[in-house]
Amino acid sequence: MAVEIKERGHVRLPAFLERGFSDLRREVVARRRCSMCGTCAAFCDKIGIEDGEPRFIEDYDTVCGLCYTVCPRTFLPRAEIEQKIFGKVSNDDDVLGVYRACYEARTKKADVGERGQDGGVVTSILAYALATEAIDCAVLTTANGDWRPRTEVARDYEALKEGAGTKYTLYPSVIGVREAQEEGCSAIAFVGLPCQIQGLRKAETANANQPYELRIDGVKLLIGLFCTKNYNEELLDFVNEQVPLERVKKFDIKGKELLVYDNDGGVVSISLNDLEVFVGDGCSVCTDFTAELADISVGSVGSAEGWSTVITRTERGDELVRGASESGYIEVKDIKAKGLELIKRQAVKKRKRVEETEL
Ligand SMILES: Cc1cc2nc3c(=O)[nH]c(=O)nc-3n(C[C@H](O)[C@H](O)[C@H](O)COP(=O)(O)OP(=O)(O)OC[C@H]3O[C@@H](n4cnc5c(N)ncnc54)[C@H](O)[C@@H]3O)c2cc1C
Structure with a gap:
């Protein structure tokens, strides 16, 4: 199957991975799966760790996809x-x-x-x-x-x-x-x-x-x-x-x-x-x-x-x-x-x- 690649913010993502920070918040943080590892904040300077969870500290591109891609709790291939x-x-x-x-x-x-x-x-x-x-x-x-x-x-x-x-x-x-x-x-x-x-x-x-x-x-x-x-x-x-x-x-x-x-x-x-x-x-x-x-x-x-x-x-x-x-x-x-x-x-x-x- 050919995978469609799209340019979004920092990363090139296959279309099926087109997810952003709001998806990470919903799928990981809200479901209490966040391990507080810090990977999302390490890769994106718009994300900070506040009150024990990742939050946006600046305006953002909702579907940049970088945080979703590196988070160990979204998916792990x-x-x-x-x-x-x-x-x-x-x-x-x-x-x-x-x-x-x-x-x-x-x-x-x-x-x-x-x-x-x-x-x-x-x-x-x-x-x-x-x-x-x-x-x-x-x-x-x-x-x-x-x-x-x-x-x-x-x-x-x-x-x-x-x-x-x-x-x-x-x-x-x-x-x-x-x-x-x-x-x-x-x-x-x-x-x-x-x-x-x-x-x-x-x-x-x-x-x-x-x-x-x-x-x-x-x-x-x-x-x-x-x-x-x-x-x-x-x-x-x-x-x-x-x-x-x-x-x-x-x-x-x-x-x-x-x-x-x-x-x-x-x-x-x-x-x-x-x-x-x-x-x-x-x-x-x-x-x-x-x-x-x-x-x-x-x-x-x-x-x-x-x-x-x-x-x-x-x-x-x-x-x-x-x-x-x-x-x-x-x-x-x-x-x-x-x-x-x-x-x-x-x-x-x-x-x-x-x-x-x-x-
Ligand atoms: C939260 C936690 C739970 C653990 N649970 C187990 C367990 O169930 N069974 C088991 O066999 N071993 C467990 N370990 C590992 C064990 O406690 C020792 O870290 C390991 O045996 C290495 O010992 P050492 O004397 O060789 O390391 P040292 O030479 O003392 O070095 C320890 C290293 O661990 C790093 N470190 C310390 N705390 C943290 C932390 N919170 N997050 C990231 N890095 C850290 C330090 O930066 C340091 O480099 C756990 C470690 C941690 C941090």
């Missing part, structure tokens, strides 16, 4: 993206998506180990990539002393370390990719959640000729984080009533508890059931546990305490993990069969959760 990025397509039984290898790994840098969430592997791979000039910056989600997240365009080792650690808070971090580009970076790494990786891959594969303001070809590395669900900022207000946020050293989720470690060595445990009310709307429709479209995916499930699970998916991802290991940034060993089984179980659980919600 997974097979097409996999074919373009990985050269093959996963089937329903490949619950971890397309991948090359799966490891347990941890940093060999003591100062990263102190700050890293699990094995400090994300920070260490980025440090190796910066040192070897594979990238010239990394877009991170960092936090101030009060744990409110913000994006940081990290260009050196100290800034990478500042960004280490998990913030269990939704934040439109993809916007940071645009900031990096505006600061003149041309080999950008991005670390983010599965939804954010999906948005960037959609942009990368949608149509090579699209004259985006944000030059997606400057994004050289996508590190995805495993994710079961994420929480809105009200979570922080809730925690603050029990432990003042400026005294919190680290958050961690273990089993069915959120653990809040304070600077004095104390730990407060909060049941995840009590936090369900803060879970982001868009998480309810997400089926991607391991950030299946990333170059490298990293999480904690499947590895021992103090180690991270690392899945490499592209040649670039493989090379960086191998290089970081050979250059003494990380130590790496094959994942145990039991660990791999655990990851797969979590991935299936997330997919089933959505199937059950949609019944």
Whole structure:
């Protein structure tokens, strides 16, 4: 079937994709599917994130189509993206998506180990990539002393370390990719959640000729984080009533508890059931546990305490993990069969959760 192509605003869209921001608002935001990834705002300077959702901040072309095209929640041509990025397509039984290898790994840098969430592997791979000039910056989600997240365009080792650690808070971090580009970076790494990786891959594969303001070809590395669900900022207000946020050293989720470690060595445990009310709307429709479209995916499930699970998916991802290991940034060993089984179980659980919600 021949597809009619029309020129609209920034993009050339097949006629059947002629949709604009009002469609995105209706189909995604109003239906509470928005993941607050920030991809729409990163690609269009007329869109901003206000009160936890994307809004127009300027007059607009109603059917420009750019935001609708890159949003991970409007549609996700997974097979097409996999074919373009990985050269093959996963089937329903490949619950971890397309991948090359799966490891347990941890940093060999003591100062990263102190700050890293699990094995400090994300920070260490980025440090190796910066040192070897594979990238010239990394877009991170960092936090101030009060744990409110913000994006940081990290260009050196100290800034990478500042960004280490998990913030269990939704934040439109993809916007940071645009900031990096505006600061003149041309080999950008991005670390983010599965939804954010999906948005960037959609942009990368949608149509090579699209004259985006944000030059997606400057994004050289996508590190995805495993994710079961994420929480809105009200979570922080809730925690603050029990432990003042400026005294919190680290958050961690273990089993069915959120653990809040304070600077004095104390730990407060909060049941995840009590936090369900803060879970982001868009998480309810997400089926991607391991950030299946990333170059490298990293999480904690499947590895021992103090180690991270690392899945490499592209040649670039493989090379960086191998290089970081050979250059003494990380130590790496094959994942145990039991660990791999655990990851797969979590991935299936997330997919089933959505199937059950949609019944
Ligand atoms: C919301 C959330 C939910 C998660 N859920 C799971 C889970 O269910 N199971 C599991 O195994 N792992 C989960 N992870 C991943 C895990 O917490 C660690 O991030 C991962 O193991 C990497 O650890 P590390 O020590 O190698 O990373 P580090 O070296 O500490 O680096 C962490 C990186 O994560 C980035 N980051 C932190 N918070 C955010 C955020 N909110 N959005 C985008 N980027 C962020 C930072 O910029 C930093 O680059 C989750 C992470 C997040 C952010």
